[in-house]
Amino acid sequence: MKTVLQNVRIETDYLKNAGFTYGTKTKKVAITFEDGVITAVSDSEESFDPKSAIIDGKNALVLPQLREMHVHFDKSKLGIPWYPVEPADSLVQRFTKEFEYLESAPLSFEERMKNLIELELAHGVTHFRSHIDIHPKVGQRYLESAQKVLSAYTDKLDYELVAFPQHGLLLSDAYDEMKTALRNGATLVGGVDPVSLDQNLALSLNQTFELATQFNVPMDLHIHERGDNARAFFSKLLELTKEANWQNKVTISHAYGLRDLAGTEQDELFSALAENGITIISSIPLNFVIPPLTKLKAAGVKTFIGCDNIYDCWSPFGNGDVMDKLNRYAEIFDQLSQEELTESLELVTGQKALALDGWLKVGMAANFTLVNADSTAEFVARKIPVSASYFNGKQVK
Incomplete structure (x- = not known):
């Protein structure tokens, strides 16, 4: 059956006065979708087939699908009574203690993962990229459990699963x-x-x-290397990316060492990252190791945001709200203008929210977000809750 979402708005342009941008221009539209695909984007006041299901969007702003680009389905302690982070003297000790804890956790993998997914769905996310620990001690158990849980959510979200050698590939x-x-x-x-x-x-x-070339898959590497180690890493990464023709298939999460570079060295590396389509993902840590994301964006490097830790053995914090992370990004990097706030949404959607002819197109999957905000900028800056989310034409939230 065709469904028509009426009385919703899309942003089409900025509103300016004497060089100052004070808002965005919107127009009302109706979105028709069938079998999970958008079949028409039309004037909201048109008459529609009476056999269609009509939904009143109540003047909400329509924005692209929210994406959680860095999460760990297998690590969350959600649903377990409070237990603080244990001290660890090294990364190896940290993941060794984590493995021991999760293997004997008082709540099953499946229940903890469901709690995490439901938390993020409630915040409007309908796309997940999750890292799943892979090493000889756990074998394929975590991956198989994650796939089992995800099989019950096929009508609510899409996902990517990263085979993640948390304990070191070598x-x-x-x-x-x-x-x-x-x-x-x-x-x-x-x-x-x-x-x-x-x-x-x-x-x-x-x-x-x-591994990536043999199975023809992209990669997402967690890199905390600093100083000269970071320099050596990015040099080798670029060399191998070019050799393998793996442009636009490489992501680096965290990338703390980019903060250690300056001047022409930083400019040259950022240019090379952009030229080779290497993506940077950050969880917006509240410390000095956060990479210079606005400079990366200005250099043409694709950047995303993810929650990462959501109450696990690494951190007691995390609320599963990518928009909270985006708001933190905007505040840390002084993104105050209408344009900066609007454009920042792309870090959690991978898609621009403002276009002269509208970002919604016929043939797209009917994945979108509704918010009761005047503009994207207000949504980002004021942390306005998502009012509804749709995945393949089905309302999830």
Whole structure:
């Protein structure tokens, strides 16, 4: 059956006066969708087939699908009584303690993962990229459990699963398990600090690229390397990206070391990242290691935001709201103008929210978000709750 979402607004242009942008121009539209696909975007006052299901959007602003681009389905402690983060002297000790805790957690993997998904769905997210730990001690169990849970959410969200060697690709001898995970449905290759954790930059990255090219999948590497280690990493990464023709298929999460660069060195590296389509994802940490995201964006580097830790063995914080993270980004980087706030939404949607002819197009999946805000800028700055979200034409929130 055709469904028509009437009485909703899309942004088409900025409103300006004497060079100052004070708002956005919107127009009312009706969105017709069938079988999960948009079939028409028309004037909201038109007459429609009486057999169609008509939904009153109540003058809400329509925005693109919200995306959670960095989460860990297998790590959350949501639903477990409060238990603080245990001290750890090193990264190795941290993930060793985490593994021991999760293996004996008083709530099943499936229940904890469902709690995390439901929390994010309530905030309007309908796309997830989750990293799933893969190493010999756990084998494929976490991946299989995640896939089992996700099978019950096919009408509410889409997802990407990263085979993630949290304990080090080389350090935990995870290469064979990673291959199995990619055969079993993981859609990206992950990785962690090839210098400071794996202790062999060339071998670790070479094996990572071998996995990616063998299975023809993108990669998303967690890189906390600093200073000269970061310099060496990005140099080798760019070399291998070019050799493998893996442009537009590489993501670096965290990328703390980019903060350690300055001047022409930073300019040259950012230009190379943009030229090779390398994406940077940040969880907007409240400390000095956050990469210079506005400079990366200005250089043409694609950037995204994700929640990462949501009450787990690494952090007691996290509310599962990517818009809260985006608001933090805007405040930290002094994104005050109508234009800056509007354009920042792309960090959690991957899509521009303002276009002269509207961003909604016939043939697109009927995935969108409704908010009771005057503009995208107000939505971002004032942390206005999502009023409704649609996935493949079905209302999720």
